[in-house]
Amino acid sequence: MKLQESIPNCTTEDQYQSLYQDFYWEVPEHLNIADVCCRRWADETKRTAIFYEDSAGNCSKTSYAELYKKSNQLSNLLRQQGVQRGDVVACILPQRPEMAITIMACLQLGAIIMPLSFLFGSEALAYRLGHSEATTLILDQSGVDAYMQIADRCTYLKTVIGVDCRQVPKNFAALEWETYVADMSSNFKREKTRATDPAILIYTSGTTGDPKGALIPHSAILGNLTGFVASQNWFPQEKDVFWSPADWAWTGGLMDALLPTLYFGKPIVVYQGRFSAETAFYLLQKYKVTNTFLFPTALKMMMKAFPEPRQHYKLKLRAIMSAGESVGEAVFNWCQAALRVTPNEMFGQTEVNYIVGNSNQRWPARAGSMGRPYPGHRVALINESGAEVPLGTIGEIAVNRNDVHGHPDPVFFMGYWKNDATTRNKYSGEWCRTGDLAIADADGYLWYQGRADDMFKAAGYRIGPSEIENCLIQHPAVANAAVVPKPDKDRGNLVKAYVVLCKGFIGNADLIKDLQAHVRGKLAPYEYPKEIEFIDALPMTTSGKIQRHILRRQESERGKLKAN
Template sequence: MTHVDRYADLHAAHRWQVPERFNLFQACCARWAGEAGRVALYAEDADGRKAVHTYAGLFDAAVRLSAGLAALGVAAGERVAIVLPQRFETAVAYMAIARLGAVSTPLSVLFGPEALEYRLQDSGAVAAIVDGAALPALRELRARCPDLCHLIVVDESPAGTGETAWQALLAGSGAPPPADTRADDGAVLIYTSGTTGPPKGALIPQRAMFGNLTGFVASQNGFPRPGDVFWSPADWAWTGGLWDALLPTLYFGHPIVAWRGRFSPDTAFRLMAGYRVTNTFLFPTALKAMMKAWPRPREHFDLCLRAIMSAGEAVGDTVFEWCRDALGVTVNEMFGQTEINYIVGNSCEDWPARPGSMGRAYPGHRVAVIDDAGHPLPPGTPGEVAVNRCDRHGDPDPVFFLGYWNNPEATARKYSGGWCRTGDLAVQDEDGYLWYKGRADDVFKAAGYRIGPSEVENCLVGHPAVANAAVVPKPDPERGAVVKAFVVLAAGFAPGAELVAELQAHVRGRLAPYEYPKEIEFIDALPMTTTGKVQRRVLRRMEEERAGRR
């Protein structure tokens, strides 16, 4: 672990250089396309199929897809859903949509029909690009999404009106000139779960690329260096996979590995050894599984890792030490969220990590712990982590989202004056290190996924057996937490293992697999406030006390 501390110098020297006009297609694709042989993606799937794609090939496919989308009538500012796993076509879709000046709306292939339907309706997506994994769900719900005029089908045959084969769409010509977007124009609409109500769409601007880069470079120990190759199992439909892996790697013109298949420790090590991966983003849950499966991995795999970033939950001392000793890499923990990503963390080559700390604000970001009124608090005083709209020099920080889609009230609540609230509580020490103290609301992380209890509770209440429900995290040594539901049964229903399985299947089939409650406890009544709100914190505290006794 380094003993060098260049933090103060890096912060003082950093100045944002954000051009007025900026576009992700130009920055992440077009500028590298003239270099013959420069590799953009190594693609592999679970059936053993492999392919190598260059930046020239990415550019060509993106131009042709943008021509096809334009021919369908997709215009600048309109939303196009991307419902694809890690694969070449996913990267092409992001680049083509950016080239048109349209807005990518990434949706996970893990989403069930209800989760997909809400996001497609709310975003008003006019087209969706989808492969076989989610195609049946899209076909079933399409009639309830009046704006969704086109399905672009990858690897499958179109069926019916409004469906177009990917290859047929790319066969056309006459692409419009690339959009001359402003840095402040919307680029990506990503949905994030909250405590109450349905998920909110965070509109991320083109300029957010710059806001992410200081943290990305720092947490990846000076990425890029000659020969750097990136891989992460993080889904490219999420902020972690898109803005922490795919887009910054393409921005720097380096290769990223696209693995279309399930995560396993064996696969992770095989991919990293086979593709000579130097840099990665791995959730703590993934690192724990890898540690248990391969305590001494370098005895079995020829690895060349030089940087690991981890986020989503605390890494913990045991995993931290295993990475350092067994992998030879000091983990750089990172903290951010969809709306303001990559804002706090570590960079072991530039400043020392303090075990248990979230790290410090990355260069260019002014971070403080604030009180309810929005005033910064002194060191040692707990409060809410917040980021100021301007850096220490008074220049606007480009990392900020533009607002929640069609929800100005929620956007306004996110801010206190110039401070954008994260909803996470922490204490800051004299040296600027942040120490996590929990959430200000009831959102929690389970196995690295952000869980908004409201969506799961609403789904449960949609089952005839459920009169009311509350969802909280149950502490778990492997995943950090698992989803637990407390359920009040409707009249005429009795608790039992069969009903538990039925309710779990009900949620799994409508939302996403990681959202279904791993445990359900039937309860006569939920703890409520005098105004009728469920007191999730009472149930959460009860689970923490039970875990302590165990």
């Protein structure tokens, strides 16, 4: 059964069991992401691929025909510069049309695209460029400073291409995109790739050790689609327009926004600039955005800035997917009441993306729940030995190599780049371990309990930070919060909360007592934060996740200094 044929028309019934049991994968032997996301739409000259706008108000529109033509030109330039099938091409580009062009050009060439965040510092870039042995780098002004600090260490790089790089040092040696790409032919003979061939290399940042390069095959685009379609309330529909602030250098922006939108031949809104609640609502209104992926952090900012947004903006939103952290009841209820859209939470990671989630128009979304396994993915909660845990018990989320029919699941990554040992440790038999903990209820919904390394014990009780953080967010004074253990000689750990306040609130002893009472009145007595520290901003990843390990390490170091 083909993917599109397995998905029924809109209904309010809970059709989860039939959707899940009746779904079968159909993965062709040969597949290229650039073919299905760009080339097949290229003949439709009026079909819009990208609406672009930057913070200065500059706007443009790129059709699929233009995307294809420019991708062919870049492919020819890369081939002329010696890029071969299997080579790694790195790019440091924010959301902009050239990023989409670069991805398509590399993939149809048979090369491996390695997107790098423009927020990376020099050492983060040096490690990834060196470890991947990237032969080519494409960057714009946002990546120049960091690159120039380590340029002499990038011994594998043969070619650098600069996009709009107008303020550069004299020793910046790069081919100008505007000149060299435009001179190339728009006809290109693409490589024929298998579905199992490598396509994308994304380095994931763990809490310890060096980043790991997850190598993703072309087939992963299909593995992501059931979750994308479901979480976006059966995308695509006739007038659908997609937007997400998620950085395309990460799985969330690339595999949950850009590529699946292009796969279905729909337009995606691209904004080059800093995120703010005002900008988000401006884009949603101007481009009549129907579908979006917003991190819980973004939704919290929007909720605090505009409690009643429809009094200020005309919105066409029909679907919101959220991931990275738990949305929480307060934000969930605000989305339903103020945006008139039930958010569909989703769970996945770079190695196995879009495996669990909600689809409120097909099965009821439950506030705070990660949802159920998406069709095509066999998911279970397992213990340290790899055995499935009893119902109602915390276990590690794992996805099986095969679906419920015994057929291979195309969502899987190929392995970690030059790291076979870590790849093997990712698995317990046929189960791929995610490192994230959850509890399943009787209806098959999963409830996130945090990262395995985020859980801690305080006075003998097992504490998961997400529930406490979501409770704190419900307080009108709290913009964001992170909960970590504070070492304590009597209890092992104390529950400590780092809190970012909303504008107009002042952190003092009275507010601390009020916040503690707020949590104590809603959760178990042992869960309220014994200590609260106000902070201007939480440490966050570029993909919107709270970096609790930084705060944990800070508390541990403080404890050592106090002991000495």
